[in-house]
Amino acid sequence: MSDKNALVPSQEKGGALELGGDSQDFVTANIGKQLFGIPVLTVQDVLGPQRITRIPLSPPEVAGSLNLRGRIVTAIDVRKRLGLRDREDDEPGMSIVVDEGGELYSLMVDQVGEVLSVPKKAFEQNPATLDPRWREFSDGIFRLDKKLLVILDVTRLLDFTSSIKQAG
């Protein structure tokens, strides 16, 4: 609670797509061959491989929890969350730490790339044919030169209540 001021106020997150000038900044991450983007203002930290404590009985997407400078961070396996298979190679993954409602979550991805500034006019809505799970977690797509950048909606990605309902 003492470092609350250091955290990004939550309202800025949702507005990230609308605010700013002609371009927007995203931290990019790779999962498999797909490039994902997370609004840069929501990102607290980027971590290498960490010691993670498993949490028994937790949803399968929850990889465990870890200690980030004295704060307990819940690690989320984004691959599982997106319904992807586990990695085949044994490369250690990386994590992007985001703040959601005052709690820290560490999103485990294959690789964290760079901070990318993309022009707003390259934005596209999710294609209607996209996998419903992906559509739920994606805020939209940016057309890049050679790749497509899928923007992750962190709030929905971490909202486990709605997905539990879906499963049931």
Added chain:
Amino acid sequence: MDDLLSEFLTETSESLSTLDVELVKLEQNPNDPDILSNIFRLVHTIKGTCGFLGLPRLEAVAHAGENVLGKIRDGELVVTPDAVTLVLESIDTIKYLLGELEQNETEPDGNDADLIGRLNHFADTGQIPGGAPAAAAAPAAEEADEEVPMTDDEKLQAAFDAAEYDPDFEVPDEPAAAAEPEPEAPAKPAAPPAAAKSQEVAPAKKAAEKPKAEAPRAEAKESSVAAQTIRVNVELLENLMTLVSELVLTRNQLLQMVRGKDDSEFTVPLQRLSHITTDLQEGVMKTRMQPIGNAWAKLPRIVRDLALEMNKKIDLQMIGADTELDRQVLELIKDPLTHMVRNSADHGLEDIPGRRDAGKPETGTVTLNAYHEGGHIIIEISDDGRGLNLERIKAKAIANGLATESELEGMGEQQIQQFIFKAGFSTAEKVTSVSGRGVGMDVVRTNIEKIGGTVELKSVEGRGSTFIIKIPLTLAIVSALIVESGGERFAIPQISVLELVRASNNSEHSIERIHDTPVLRLRNRLLPLVTLKKILGLDTTQESDDAVDEEAFIVVAQVGTYSFGIIVDRVFDTEEIVVKPVAPILRDLSLFSGNTILGDGSVIMILDPNGIATRTGEITVGGSQGVEGKAKADASDRETTSMLVFRAGGSEVRAVPLALVARLEEIDVENIEHSNGRPLVQYRGKLMPLVFIDGSYQMKAEGRQPTLVFQDRERTMGLVVDEIVDIVDDVLNVELTADQDGLVGSAVIDGKATDLIDAGYYLELAFSDWFGTEDNGGEKKRVLLIDDSPFFRNLLTPMLSVAGFNVTAVENAEQAMDLKNRGVLFDAIISDIEMPGMNGFEFAEALQDDAEWGEIPIIALSSHTKEEDFERGRQVGFSDYVAKFDRDALVSTLIQTLSSM
């Protein structure tokens, strides 16, 4: 200085500053009864305490002031600025007296006859005597009067003006102050109202207040006792505490890193850091520590009032009032404690004749005892009253549906006593103003458990009850046992750990099994065991059970009075941990109460023994949480039914809904008599026929025979069985095979195929032979039963037949409509609500305006008795609503409904 006196001084000077503000507010809103009663209460408190401490002069002034206030409160006097001035004057006198008291520890000589005289005069006549002396200042006073209708802003402005631009505003009065006894009238009414509103004008208020006191009193400054203490926001302290807790953890972490490196250059500075951190921790802890006596302060008064009201003689003994504990904890236990003392005095102690009859001294004793014990505070609340009445608790438990008689029969005294912690449980026959509303002990328990404490209860009927509350010294840091299971480490709060047992095959403690359920013999008791690995789903190897048996560590934990063992792989040591809440997405995991970071920097989950106990099936005495959890589970898992599973005649298991069974008995075979070729026993002063599961059933030759007792109003019947296996809560899915007499069908219960017996068949078997002729007297009433579940049809039809009704059972509402169209008539209809096709509500609605069937009473039958269902049922024309399985209620409702026609 006397502790009592200094406490009084601090407290009173606080009250007085509140009073100043309140009085001024009152002047602005003379009709606000809240403010008035608040003021009255404050003055009253001061008066009361003065009397208690033997301060006659103070008391006299306060009394006169209170008198005036009382009259104002009762509407006999009107609030005028003059009146407020007068009261303020008496308060200033009190302040002056307090100042003297603080310096000399005695009241100054002299008296305040003049002031008291004026107060009394005002109280009697409503006139301010000596109005003349104030006349010189009258214009100013009038000015003040005129200000009353102004808006607050204007008033503020006026006060500003007075304070800023007219520095002489109050100065001219100062000479008068020395000369005149009551010169304060002019300045006061104007300035204080504003002062209450704004900090900036405060100097004006101060200045205005001063002159009104006599010259020497003007020097009476803020009480120096009060100045020695400062008020700090609790939140600030909490933050400080959190920070210190973190610091302690970081220190521990550092110490662990340096440990084993003798020559480290960090050793010495680290040691210093360690010392300072410890001192700091103690210091901060101390800021939050308060004697428990603070929480008790109000109790003597409560008990005294109670004694008067209830006409009892009560002696309240308080031992260990200076035991200190964390302020936060203190706040949280204040209300539970008050409640429990009230309970003891009200329910626990008998009245005077009652005590005389019991051969006890007339004066009952309630004892409060607080002491430290191993990092915990123990508070005992005991009375020498009548103790808990087990019979009443049992009756109440049955009445509230908390347990059946058969369940109670199997319970120990301790377990039965635990029922008083259930919601809505009050055995007081009548609700008194103090207790008996049934919202008591469950709240007490919940509150205490919320702070990681436990409540225990010991009661001997006729000798009194003792409640023992065990609470942690502080909430911020708890000590926890670190264990390992399935390769992960977990923390178990030390407060719920009773002991550690190491079990192995060769030692005296070894794990034994009852049908795969591990148990441990511990000091002549059988301790149920749970394997942590299993309940946490960490058990990857299926066959690890035997390995566990070889050697295992068992953490014996206690939740309420229920103790059980947790099998873990390894036990490390205990560590001080700071409990942090888990992330919101993990809140549903009831097995964890939080998580924390250990000294080595790793994150670890904290196990919640309550959650484990609930998870492992301990539900009967687990406290309100368990019951709620169970209720929730029931709601979400569709309808589950409690089934009694037994064996009789053969190896297959059979079951009967538990609700149908009145009691479980063991009957000595020797007591079985035969009459008319039929076996029967004398049971509770009556003859009870015994029936067997089928004709070929063989009873034991000797020993005891378990028997299910079914009861139908006055009649009882015993079904002889071989063995009672279990009571299982499960969803009933009956697959019909009703071609055999006495069977409803088969169902999967607890994973096993089980024959469901038809209790009605056996009832008929017993009654048609023994009482059969009685039933046929008179014309039978015709009842139509609509239920889509074959199980219920098969269950209720015979039962209603036995009760003397002519029953027609149909599967759905459509079939019922067919009967109607064919012109069949019934005296009553019993209908299920949830049915495929036309449901019960629709059915009832359809019948409402029907010529033939419109008048037939319909009784709704449902497992979901929610309030809105009930309401809807009434609207569509149901005459009554009965819960499924409540067969007594069904029969009695039916009889009632029919007789009222």
